[in-house]
Amino acid sequence: MTVPEKIDVAFRDRAASESLLDVAYDLTDSPIGPLLVAATERGLCEIAFDPDPEEEVERLARLHGVRVLRSPRPVDEARRELDEYFEGRRQDFDLPVDLEALPAFQRSVLVELQRVPYGQVDTYGSLAARIGKPKAARAVGGALNRNPVPIVVPCHRIVGSTGNLTGYAGGLERKQLLLSLEGGVLV
Amino acid sequence: MNAVAIPPFERFYEDHRDEIYAYLRKLAGRDVADDAFQETFLRALRAYPRLEHGRHLRAWAYRIATRVAIDERRRRMPAARLPELPADDSRPAYAELDHLTGDLPATERAAVVLRYGYDLNYADIASALGSSEEAARQAASSGVRRLRRRMT
Numbered sequence: 103m104t105v106p107e108k109i110d111v112a113f114r115d116r117a118a119s120e121s122l123l124d125v126a127y128d129l130t131d132s133p134i135g136p137l138l139v140a141a142t143e144r145g146l147c148e149i150a151f152d153p154d155p156e157e158e159v160e161r162l163a164r165l166h167g168v169r170v171l172r173s174p175r176p177v178d179e180a181r182r183e184l185d186e187y188f189e190g191r192r193q194d195f196d197l198p199v200d201l202e203a204l205p206a207f208q209r210s211v212l213v214e215l216q217r218v219p220y221g222q223v224d225t226y227g228s229l230a231a232r233i234g235k236p237k238a239a240r241a242v243g244g245a246l247n248r249n250p251v252p253i254v255v256p257c258h259r260i261v262g263s264t265g266n267l268t269g270y271a272g273g274l275e276r277k278q279l280l281l282s283l284e285g286g287v288l289v
Numbered sequence: 290m291n292a293v294a295i296p297p298f299e300r301f302y303e304d305h306r307d308e309i310y311a312y313l314r315k316l317a318g319r320d321v322a323d324d325a326f327q328e329t330f331l332r333a334l335r336a337y338p339r340l341e342h343g344r345h346l347r348a349w350a351y352r353i354a355t356r357v358a359i360d361e362r363r364r365r366m367p368a369a370r371l372p373e374l375p376a377d378d379s380r381p382a383y384a385e386l387d388h389l390t391g392d393l394p395a396t397e398r399a400a401v402v403l404r405y406g407y408d409l410n411y412a413d414i415a416s417a418l419g420s421s422e423e424a425a426r427q428a429a430s431s432g433v434r435r436l437r438r439r440m441t
Contacts, residue, residue, distance in 0.1 A: 168338065
């Protein structure tokens with residue numbers, strides 16, 4: 103006997119509305135493939151490309167606590183803003199992001215990265231300089247590569263000093279796609 | 290002793306939701322089961338961060354479900370009235386126990402259903418009932434004796 107869907111959905115809703123979850127997540131479609139979107143009470147904590155849900159759920163539990171549950175409502179807002187972004191109707195995300203589980207250096211890189219505006223690109227070196235570590239371009243690259251909330255925290259806007267795309271955890275094709283969606287000029 | 294890691298709640302829920310729902314249907318009937326199901330997993334979720342290891346999670350889920358079902362039935366039932374038998378369209382083997390066990394005292398009923406309907410061992414039943422293994426064995430056997438007396 104399987105649980106009727108209505109009862110299952112009601113439980114997942116209530117678990118979230120009673121604030122019993124460390125992380126709520128759901129899967130969603132996008133022009134760059136399926137995404138897993140996850141949030142804590144503090145904000146968006148993960149966007150994963152081509153997700154393997156089981157693996158992601160384990161990772162979320164390690165980072166944020168074992169009460170991880172698929173529950174669509176807490177990530178509705180994130181899904182809506184992402185849809186608007188992909189339709190070209192949104193340039194800035196209003197969602198809070200939760201970067202608290204990250205090491206301090208990575209957090210400072212990602213916070214600074216959020217200042218790079220829609221449609222523009224910047225370099226690893228310049229980002230390193232702006233957080234006061236001008237020689238740490240390579241470490242900045244590493245921090246971006248492990249960015250848990252790509253798209254919303256726009257690591258796709260960071261390119262090499264010669265303007266080449268360099269790399270992207272979600273694959274260069276996606277980086278290219280996001281940049282052309284934003285109409286960014288690639289030098 | 291090897292520590293057994295506590296799985297993410299999603300995995301625990303997916304692994305046990307169907308059997309716990311079926312169990313609640315048998316134990317308490319459909320009307321009670323729908324509410325009791327949510328309450329069972331909400332209680333599990335509240336207690337989840339306090340778990341020390343991931344052993345016996347299945348029995349733990351049954352224990353919570355049993356308590357919730359008993360609480361719900363007490364709450365809904367006027368004193369001394371016997372429960373209606375749950376009506377169910379899909380009747381797996383253990384459902385045959387329904388019409389027999391419907392009016393046993395709650396603990397005996399749970400013990401009989403868990404032992405003979407779900408084939409849990411007495412250690413797991415004890416865990417499910419929150420009692421000792423000996424008490425679980427006694428509850429099942431006194432339930433069976435009561436049924437036998439009734440049938441002869």
